Amino acid sequence: MTETPARSGGVQSVERVFELLELINDAGGEVTLSELAASTDLPLPTIHRLLRTLVTKGYVRQLPNRRYALGPRLIRLGEGANKQLGALARPQLKQLVDALGETANMAVLDSDMVVYIAQVPSLHSMRMFTEVGRRAHTHDTGVGKAILAQLDDETVRRIVSRAGMPTPTEKSIGSIDDLLADLAVIRERGYSIDDGEQELGVRCFAMAVPNSPTPTAISVSGPVSRVDDHFAKRAVPLLTRAAQTISTELNVTA
Incomplete structure (x- = not known):
């Protein structure tokens, strides 16, 4: 045929x-x-x-x-693709850690959750730690909100309605209207902040990777005692550069 x-x-x-x-x-x-x-x-x-x-x-x-x-056969393909994507991004994550001293992560949207596919840990004894392969909700994570901000509101509503909106801390967003308002700010600002929404005492700055084949974001995270406004002024330009470099490498590879 x-x-x-x-x-x-x-x-x-x-x-x-x-x-x-x-x-x-x-x-x-x-x-x-x-x-x-x-x-x-x-x-x-x-x-x-x-x-x-x-x-x-x-x-x-x-x-x-x-x-x-x-x-189920798609799982094996997805895991292989995620490993390759994480390996490609690892040099940029390491540069973030070398420059900022805090843990750097990469995550992708997988159905209605985010899954962490790469991490370079901080050398500090007190640091943020997320296991590669861990799945998390989108509404209470820096990477999740950075990814959601790239989608239209109706798609966000569908994702959140299916996954639910648990509130692991008192700072977690618990309603779709509050989430959409936060996403509007993220779109204008260009990056997301998880300020104790997943774990009290931990702050995360995250940014979407533009033009990625699947919704993807990178982040830097650490204790609020170190990840403050001064940290943000250094982190945001570095995150922007890293996200753009990863985007370019992804599209060259494709």
Whole structure:
């Protein structure tokens, strides 16, 4: 069977497969066949044929309620991609630590949560520590809010409604309206601040990586005794430079 060339010069069936996977992901990880059909111009028989192939390969699974969900084989691919992305960014994270003395992290949006994919720890005995691979909510983390600020409000509402808004500290944002107001400030300012929202006594400055293939952010974090306004004046320009360098390297690699 001869594949139909896509307008972009690629293979049309491959482009359609990735379109369906992205639609399932954007819907929160599972959808009905009719929901997919309403979200794309693809004919229903084509959608069904592609889904059947993806189910056979393990990249999509059909649930007992006949909804389609992302499959387990995507996890291995995602973990491999995250490791490569983290390795690419590690030199920039190390430069942040060398210049600022505090822990630097990188995280990506994974469904409705953020997952930390790289870290260079501070040399201080008292420091912020987040395990690589840890998943966290978007609304109470610096990296999460930096990522959300790159999305439109309706997408933010969907993500938060699915994930929930727990308040681990008294400073955590607990309502969608307060979150959207904070995101508006972040968009104007260019970076996010987690001021004890995930852990009391810890402050984090974070910035999105522009033009990244998946929503991505980097951050520097430490105790409030060291991460103060003076620290911010030094950190923000360095975060900006690091985020832009990572963005450039990602797009060169792509």
